[in-house]
Amino acid sequence: MSASSLRLLVKNAAQIALVCNNGEQYLTKDGMQSLAVVENASVVIGHDGRIKAVGPADVIASQFKGAKFDNVLDASGMCVVPGLVDAHTHPVWAGDRVHEFAMKLAGATYMEVHEAGGGIHFTVAHTRSASEQDLVKSLKSRLERMMRAGTTMVECKSGYGLELDTEIKMLRVIDSARKSLPVGISATYCGAHAVPRGKTMEQATEDILTIQLPKIKTLITSGDLQVDNIDVFCEKGVFNVESTHTILQAGKDMGLNINFHGDELHPMNSAQLGAELGALAISHLEEVTDDGIAAMAQAKTAAVLLPTTAYILRLTPPRARNMLDAGVIVALGSDFNPNAYCCSMPMVMHLACVMMKLSMPEALAASTINAAYALNRSQTHGSIEVGKQGDLVIVNAPRWEHLVYQFGGHQELIRYVIIRGEVVYENDKILSL
Numbered sequence: 001m002s003a004s005s006l007r008l009l010v011k012n013a014a015q016i017a018l019v020c021n022n023g024e025q026y027l028t029k030d031g032m033q034s035l036a037v038v039e040n041a042s043v044v045i046g047h048d049g050r051i052k053a054v055g056p057a058d059v060i061a062s063q064f065k066g067a068k069f070d071n072v073l074d075a076s077g078m079c080v081v082p083g084l085v086d087a088h089t090h091p092v093w094a095g096d097r098v099h100e101f102a103m104k105l106a107g108a109t110y111m112e113v114h115e116a117g118g119g120i121h122f123t124v125a126h127t128r129s130a131s132e133q134d135l136v137k138s139l140k141s142r143l144e145r146m147m148r149a150g151t152t153m154v155e156c157k158s159g160y161g162l163e164l165d166t167e168i169k170m171l172r173v174i175d176s177a178r179k180s181l182p183v184g185i186s187a188t189y190c191g192a193h194a195v196p197r198g199k200t201m202e203q204a205t206e207d208i209l210t211i212q213l214p215k216i217k218t219l220i221t222s223g224d225l226q227v228d229n230i231d232v233f234c235e236k237g238v239f240n241v242e243s244t245h246t247i248l249q250a251g252k253d254m255g256l257n258i259n260f261h262g263d264e265l266h267p268m269n270s271a272q273l274g275a276e277l278g279a280l281a282i283s284h285l286e287e288v289t290d291d292g293i294a295a296m297a298q299a300k301t302a303a304v305l306l307p308t309t310a311y312i313l314r315l316t317p318p319r320a321r322n323m324l325d326a327g328v329i330v331a332l333g334s335d336f337n338p339n340a341y342c343c344s345m346p347m348v349m350h351l352a353c354v355m356m357k358l359s360m361p362e363a364l365a366a367s368t369i370n371a372a373y374a375l376n377r378s379q380t381h382g383s384i385e386v387g388k389q390g391d392l393v394i395v396n397a398p399r400w401e402h403l404v405y406q407f408g409g410h411q412e413l414i415r416y417v418i419i420r421g422e423v424v425y426e427n428d429k430i431l432s433l
Helices: 029-033 057-063 098-105 110-115 120-129 132-148 164-180 201-221 241-253 270-277 290-299 307-313 320-326 345-356 360-366 369-374
Strands: 006-019 036-046 051-056 071-074 079-082 084-086 151-157 184-192 229-234 257-262 281-284 302-305 330-332 392-395 414-419 422-426
Touching: 006 051, 006 057, 006 360, 006 392, 029 320, 029 360, 036 057, 051 057, 084 345, 084 369, 098 110, 098 307, 120 164, 132 151, 132 164, 132 414, 132 422, 151 369, 151 414, 164 184, 164 201, 184 201, 184 241, 201 241, 229 241, 241 257, 241 270, 257 270, 270 281, 270 290, 290 320, 302 320, 302 369, 307 345, 320 330, 320 345, 330 345, 330 360, 330 369, 345 360, 360 369
Parallel strands: 006 071, 006 079, 084 151, 151 184, 184 229, 229 257, 257 281, 281 302, 302 330
Antiparallel strands: 006 036, 036 051, 079 392, 392 414, 414 422
16 A cells, blocks of 8 residues: 555554444344454554554554554554444524423423424524524534534434525535535435424425425536435424325435434324335334334334433433334434534433433444434445545543443543544543543
8 A cells, every 4th residue: 555545544442343344234133232343453544535444453553564644643542433423413593492491391392382482483483584604603513513522424404494595595504514514414405394384284295395395406406405315394283194205205206315203292103104115214203103113124214213302302212122123223313403402422322322221332333334324324434444434533441332331421532533534623631531
């Protein structure tokens, strides 16, 4: 290998959690319990940002003897995990909802807040009036915060516009962040996030089908926007199964991946609908049925579980163990939004272990390879394997599990965050463990 092709050597790590080592696009059941981990290991990343080699430190040292690297990081006593993937966020908005947290603590339900003029509609009003420049600034700040917590790939939704101009404004904001920040972004059009005030569900559906989606398709075709997924909030009092089916099918016909909210507050048979449509992923699933779980397992539709939602709204958590036992591809997301203000996938993993009974290996797989699968990126992200993008998190601890175990401790634990072989975050204020 020529010296000019080598960007980074991370050497002598106590552990490298590869997650996968056979090119798996996702893990289920037993595979999530027995992750690939190499002790006393090193990893090499080339100038193309791809992983060139990973394995025992002595083997790598011999293979690359005499090679020159732009950067060498000694990870002695530390561990390396793949860059974390956040499979569900709503990071573009104006107007926080800290006042609603008090309402929820006093016992108000999600729909009661919604019906009182709060929730999504409160954020919609503020986001519609915000300038594109201000939205870009706040989005970049939030994404940088996520990167400092180890996230290197994130799904970003629109959905606080509910009409053409603001939805496109939000998608442009996401595009701007994609072009100016190193973090990977999967963009989702979520114009069916709620029924706009003054409209019926039928009118909102017609607006999406005849005005919003055709315009977005034109912008995608012209290269003015990059949109990867389509989302609908399939819920009682929002979009019913019929409208959800119609909108998702229209998005699929445009080449968008189906990745939508389902079975959150009521059992809507969203899981069966998603499986029928060949959905890439369905999020929430607190109220999914046994038949829905079986359908998702059969269709290889990922379940993106969101512990922060159940935690903040005091909902019964989704039945993660039933999904895992059935062979569903289980992924995790932060659900970052004004209602669930969490930027930290390490905290999400911890909550998933405590609230949903995941093991720590299952939580890491769900936040790496399976979250990447839910975004159609597992061929390039989600594990530390030769040929994949060189996205790494170096953890200042002797075992990788500390990243999950030390609840709220990621600020001290994460030593480096690396994207495509470049250090995007270096924490020099490490406390001794």
